[in-house]
Amino acid sequence: MTRSVRKTAAVAALALFTSLMPVTALAKDSFSICWSIYVGWMPWDYGAQQKIVDKWADKYDIDIDVVQINDYVESINQYTAGAYDGCAMTNMDALTIPAAGGVDSTALIVGDFSNGNDGVVLKGADTLADIKGQDVNLVELSVSHYMLARGLESVGLSEKDLTVVNTSDADLVSAYTSDGVTAVATWNPLLSEITRMPNSHKVFDSSKIPGEIIDLMIVNTETLNANPNFGKALTGAWYEIMATMSADDDAGKAARTFMGQASGTDLAGYEAQLASTRMFYQPAEAVEFVNSAALKDTMQKVAEFSFDHGLLGEGAPDAGFIGIETPSGVYGNKGNIKLRFIPDYMAMAAEGKL
The missing domain is CATH 3.40.190.10 (Periplasmic binding protein-like II)
Known part of the structure; x- marks a missing residue:
């Protein structure tokens, strides 16, 4: 979807x-x-x-x-x-x-x-708190955007602590392969494809906010x-x-x-x-x-x-x-x-x- x-x-x-x-x-x-x-x-x-x-x-x-x-x-x-x-x-x-x-x-x-179908992936970092100060590529105003906001709450951060970069779902995987993109929030099957890439870490997903x-x-x-x-x-x-x-x-x-x-x-x-x-x-x-x-x-x-x-x-x-x-x-x-x-x-x- x-x-x-x-x-x-x-x-x-x-x-x-x-x-x-x-x-x-x-x-x-x-x-x-x-x-x-x-x-x-x-x-x-x-x-x-x-x-x-x-x-x-x-x-x-x-x-x-x-x-x-x-x-x-x-x-x-x-x-x-x-x-x-x-x-x-x-x-x-x-x-x-x-x-x-x-x-x-x-x-x-x-x-x-969704019980893990939506997630946040960081390149070269393995905790959600590491997202602070980064650009985060995602489909703006999607449920994955909502999931990111809920994840940030869990580590005492908010959207003011990062920059959302609106990115089409059709472009997210290719964008992540570039050196300049270090954080994404997306859904399956894109999520699975991205997490399989080298040095990628899923640091939060919708299983942490079950039923939302x-x-x-x-x-x-x-x-x-x-x-x-x-x-x-x-x-x-x-x-x-x-x-x-x-x-x-x-x-x-x-x-x-x-x-x-x-x-x-x-x-x-x-x-x-x-x-x-x-x-x-x-x-x-x-x-x-x-x-x-x-x-x-x-x-x-x-x-x-x-x-x-x-x-x-x-x-x-x-x-x-x-x-x-x-x-x-x-x-x-x-x-x-x-x-x-x-x-x-x-x-x-x-x-x-x-």
């Missing part, structure tokens, strides 16, 4: 566009979701190709179109503009694009969190509320896919091989990425995660980072401008809730009620 984010001006323009759109959510029987390539979202491709999504859609007498979009940010922008009913994205991007754009969105499925970089299936709240069968079909399909891909049998191996090849690697490469991803294969695990008070605390940290970097829009007076609803309470403005975490449909899957 290219986990880069758009410029604030683009968000403002999108927010204006969506604010002018008519807000209507009617009962319907045809839906579409979009996804982009990332270890935790390849199951959607598998589910579509193997007709698992179709099977669950048929159960509820609806149609669900599953569409791959090669540009991650563009997929979220299209969802925000109303072109799709759901989209795979991270928790931070859900807050800073659709929610900041005024689109009330719900995390229907909490699929996984979360991968989700976000759906339009009004569409979901008007069409609960849409949520049931998506959730049922997801956990059937999870059961298949997590199995230690030929079917599981075939599923993981398919996902690896579809994402540009092979079985070994895909399983290596899964090893640094905390997948919630069982719905009960995802329900427990969403119900935890830690989720609200995490979203406060994400909101504060987003506000500090101008990602909540020019009109946001503080980090709590957008309300974020979780089972343990609302962070931010209760009168402006635009992002919701619910366990409801995952709990139905856990209880065998789908």
Whole structure:
């Protein structure tokens, strides 16, 4: 997944566009979701190709179109503009694009969190504190940028103690090979490639902030509320896919091989990425995660980072401008809730009620 984010001006323009759109959510029987390539979202491709999504859609007498979009940010922008009913994205991007754009969105499925997929690498130094005073190449305003900020906190530093150099993910590996680049923050598979280079040391990664970089299936709240069968079909399909891909049998191996090849690697490469991803294969695990008070605390940290970097829009007076609803309470403005975490449909899957 290219986990880069758009410029604030683009968000403002999108927010204006969506604010002018008519807000209507009617009962319907045809839906579409979009996804982009990332270890935790390849199951959607598998589910579509193997007709698992179709099977669950048929159960509820609806149609669900599953569409791959090669540009991650563009997929979220299209969802925000109303072109799709759901989209795979991270928790931070859900807050800073659709929610900041005024689109009330719900995390229907909490699929996984990064557990080492994002990391900081130094050349010729082996502790994070050594990053002080260095230029750090990264995709600015990405979740890896957030991960770096959280890492700096752990060693008593802040972004004022270094210089962020915005670098495209397409250029990060080649940039790191030059003598002048000594520090990077990035994600897999780039992270693995860079750490294999001589004199490279991974000094911090997302496993040190477990549960903070979360991968989700976000759906339009009004569409979901008007069409609960849409949520049931998506959730049922997801956990059937999870059961298949997590199995230690030929079917599981075939599923993981398919996902690896579809994402540009092979079985070994895909399983290596899964090893640094905390997948919630069982719905009960995802329900427990969403119900935890830690989720609200995490979203406060994400909101504060987003506000500090101008990602909540020019009109946001503080980090709590957008309300974020979780089972343990609302962070931010209760009168402006635009992002919701619910366990409801995952709990139905856990209880065998789908």
